[in-house]
Amino acid sequence: MNPKKKGLRIAFGLVAGFLLLNLVWYGVTTIQYKPFLAAVPEHVTGVHAMTKNGLSYNVKTPDYLSYVGNLAVSDDKAGIWLIIWPTLFGDDEYGVRIQDKQTGYELMVNDQLKLLEPDAELQAILDRNKPEITRLVEHAKTVFPLD
Template identity: 25%
Template sequence: MSYKKNILKISIGLVFGFLLYLAIHLYVNQQVINTYASGFGKNPLDDYVKSESNLILSVYDAPLFQTYTNLAIHNSKEKVDLIIWVPLYSKSLSYGLVVTDDKNEISYQIDVNEHLETEDDDYKELLKTKQTAINEIKSIAKKEWGLEF
């Protein structure tokens, strides 16, 4: 009898723990959405999107067991995308640029700092050639989300 009670207590504890995690996750994720997706519409994939100065801005919901989500700005003309990883439980953002070279059919995924600069010498020249597009992305991110680069 005691064995069954222990199993029941453990099961109830696990269910309660999961429900608590789910409630916290949903609340924190909604706070991120409220902060970054104000004025955005939902697309068919349930992502939040907005068009601004011929750029596409997007904000994504964090999946259930993921502790971060991301913001993105897509410049389809210049083939430069900014991705900003937003942790749900802290304020330290991480940044990356995706630069597509259609001529060579290659996409470069580049980790960058808070100024959208890379320490990787292999990519510094590539980013210099895309600096106009990067500056445009910076100004839109500042205008839309208040981010300073």
């Protein structure tokens, strides 16, 4: 085969592969995040965020060629944030950020609000804040179409 034709075929294959990757990324992220974006209106800054009943809600769509975005519900007065990383197949991941007087804690939890990695100190902090975290989860489920 002519080396010039071979080079053109390789270049064409690379360009086609890159275009396909972009098309798949755009389709997946658009379909996955469309219901979340519809639930939270776009702010004048271009970010999907709103405040309702004293809670802040926002949607962060995935960055370019990433499939990871997040949903967040926060009660800034209580210093508690719930972050949800929706996945394509419904096995969403959850995180909680708790801000005490001078210390912040970031906890990875399951959908039952149990720590993914056992830790006595973090469990005590989670237990102390569980009613507020449960309230955030309930509000998240009323705003976002979660499974």
